[in-house]
Amino acid sequence: MMPDYDFSQVDAAIIDSQLNTARVFRDVLVRMSFRRIELFDSVKAAAGLLSAGTPDIILVDADGEDTEAFRFIRALRNEPNVPNPFACLIVTTWAPTPALLTRVTNSGGDDxxxxxxxxxQVQDRIATLIEGRKGFVVTADYTGPDRRKSPREGAQVPVLEAPNTLRLKATGQWSQAGVRMLLNEANGFVTAQKRIRASIQIAFLAEFAMPGLSRPVPDRLAVEHVGRIGGFLDDLLRRLTDEGDHAHVEAVARAVKSLAEDIHRQADKGAVSPDDAAELQTMVRALMQATDPERPLEAMTREVTAAVTGYRTRLEQMAQAKAAAAASAAQAASAAAGTPPPSGAPVAASAG
Structure with missing residues (x-):
């Protein structure tokens, strides 16, 4: 039996293109005595939730061929001006494929x-969000429930007890002033963490690219990684709030962006200047230190190096698996055609 919660102050939104399904959810929430329940037939129609009047809980349908639902979730969680980026968020679907589950996890949905x-079922999920909601983690491109089985080596990503207005209202702990203070503190934490994690990500991209940039013809993957630096710098820069002195961070960030763009142009034409590549690595470390001056630079550098090493290992494993699959397919095709495998193709070892 569901605990005796009071939903008379709780606001909800339901985003679902199928009106009959939306009505089913609405009827359940009406019987639970929710104060306000808004229905939207598309993510586009619900865009106003990102700028004003964010409800305490949102149910969003993820079926369909496009990715609008996941763009909405990521915007809710990551855009800096959303009134309540910590709103409880349940994704609904008729087709729970592994790919969809991964997208729910990666976008920041709660359930x-x-x-x-x-x-x-609806009541049970809401009760779980009230009593057992996961803490939030913040990275350069993710804000949402902490689903890590174990933190990455050297990573320092604190867990935030995100303000849960659903819980506060349902359990009688709501006060306008108190919640405003909680949201301001949590949003300040997220903003600071976004800056820090963006600088770590930028350093990761630069360090990964270094070996590939040193070749006479720069490696394509290295150039792509340098090209991604600008996006993280733009996000970092827009999170430099009026509170605090961020002049040094802004100056370093803009210098890194200018140099990264110059290196990307050099790579498109041919070789990259070794001096510029070395300068980029120095400057991204300066950016890390500027965004998180309380943490030793050595610790941040070790975190970046560990992340690059792990990423390279995963890329190598994927390449090996792809090559093995291709060889196996070629061998099977040759066997079916009654012809020997192509010269140089590996032959699978027998089990016996």
Whole structure:
């Protein structure tokens, strides 16, 4: 039986293109005595939730061929001006594929609810969000529930007890002034962490690219990684708030952006200047130190190096798996055609 919560102050939004399904969810919430329940037939129609009147809980349908639902979730969690980026968020679907589950996890949704649903299922999920919601983590491109099985070596990503207005209202702990203070503090934490994690990500991209940039013809993957630096710098720069002195961070960030763009142009034409590549590595470390002056630079550098090493290992494993699959397919095709495998193709070892 569901605990005796009071939902008379709780606001909800339901985003679903199928009106009948939306009405089912609405009827359940009406019986639970929610104060206000808004229905939207598309993510576009619900765009106003990102700028004003963010409800305490949102149910958003993720079916369909496009990715609008996941863009909405990521915007809710990551855009700097959303009134309540910590709103509880349940994704709903008729087709719970592994790919969809991964997208829910990576976008920042709290839970996945499979249709058709019973009133008890909806009530149980809401009760879980009230009593057992996961803490949030903040990275350069993710804000949402902490789903890490174990933190990456050297990573320092604190867990935030995100303000849960659903819980505060349902358990009688709501006060306008108190919640405003909680949201301001949490948003300040997220803003600071976004700057720090963006600088770590920028350093990761630069360090990964270094070996490839040193070749006479720069490696394509290295050039792509340098090209991604600008986007993270833009996000970092827009999170430099009026509170605090961020002049030094801004100056370093703009210098890094200018140099990264110059290196990218050099790579498009041919060789990259070794001096510029070395300067980029020096400057991204200066950016890390500027955004997080309380943490030793050596610790941040070790974190970046560990992340690059792990990423290279995963790329190598993927390449090996792809090559093995291609060889296996070629061998199978040759066997089916009654011809020997191509010269140089590996032959699978027998089990015996």
């Amino acid at each position: 996945l609810l499979l249709k058709p649903v019973s009133p008890k």
